[in-house]
Amino acid sequence: xxxxxxxxxxxxxxxxxxxxxxxxxxxxxxxxxxxxxxxxxxxxxxxxxxxxxxxxxxxxxxxxxxxxxxxxxxxxxxxxxxxxxxxxxxxxxxxxxxx
Amino acid sequence: xxxxxxxxxxxxxxxxxxxxxxxxxxxxxxxxxxxxxxxxxxxxxxxxxxxxxxxxxxxxxxxxxxxxxxxxxxxxxxxxxxxxxxxxxxxxxxxxxxxxxxxxxxxxxxxxxxxxxxxxxxxxxxxxxxxxxxxxxxxxxxxxxxxxxxxxxxxxxxxxxxxx
Numbered sequence: 141x142x143x144x145x146x147x148x149x150x151x152x153x154x155x156x157x158x159x160x161x162x163x164x165x166x167x168x169x170x171x172x173x174x175x176x177x178x179x180x181x182x183x184x185x186x187x188x189x190x191x192x193x194x195x196x197x198x199x200x201x202x203x204x205x206x207x208x209x210x211x212x213x214x215x216x217x218x219x220x221x222x223x224x225x226x227x228x229x230x231x232x233x234x235x236x237x238x239x
Numbered sequence: 240x241x242x243x244x245x246x247x248x249x250x251x252x253x254x255x256x257x258x259x260x261x262x263x264x265x266x267x268x269x270x271x272x273x274x275x276x277x278x279x280x281x282x283x284x285x286x287x288x289x290x291x292x293x294x295x296x297x298x299x300x301x302x303x304x305x306x307x308x309x310x311x312x313x314x315x316x317x318x319x320x321x322x323x324x325x326x327x328x329x330x331x332x333x334x335x336x337x338x339x340x341x342x343x344x345x346x347x348x349x350x351x352x353x354x355x356x357x358x359x360x361x362x363x364x365x366x367x368x369x370x371x372x373x374x375x376x377x378x379x380x381x382x383x384x385x386x387x388x389x390x391x392x393x394x395x396x397x398x399x400x401x402x403x
Contacts, residue, residue, distance in 0.1 A: 141244060144350070153258055193359065
């Protein structure tokens, strides 16, 4: 197996995730796109762990999974709070901080 | 090696198709279910990369916990379960060239750097013991920091979401 086939898969997933973050208005869907990006990074880390024969990448991947879980927890808490206050989670309607 | 290659391409095409559906579908619940396909495919790729423990953690944490959180978030913020028309914003057209330009840039860089370099043929599976030696040895301080982040996230989520 080539190193590049895994790295290209990760690159494609990353770009799809970036497109999702740009194109989506719904906050929950944007968080899902961020999950796509985080997974592509994990694939990269594990590919390089195998290429270099060191378990460091596995540790980083596990830490990323834990941070992603924390991020989703807090993110959805924020989304719930926004929904309770504004009755919408459309990101285009949250413009109070615009100058 | 050939069997692994076939497995890789099947899983990879499945993941890319499902990821495209995640960012294009008009139904939030369907997007969450397509995301399950992508995450399970990623777990399969981790096994191909000789990372059993990370693959199992992926299934437990992502497919088990994070997806439940997503479905909870969907159910709690929307009364309507079904197709909706206003999920994309006006920058949708801008996202396609941005994604493609990033993909071309990364593709050129990867082709330049790794060309046709191959992964080692006889990969030994990284055992759970090795990973735990890493976590509780040189990476102990990040592990503590991570525990603190998780604690703060739990407390923060409760404070944010409770009614008062």
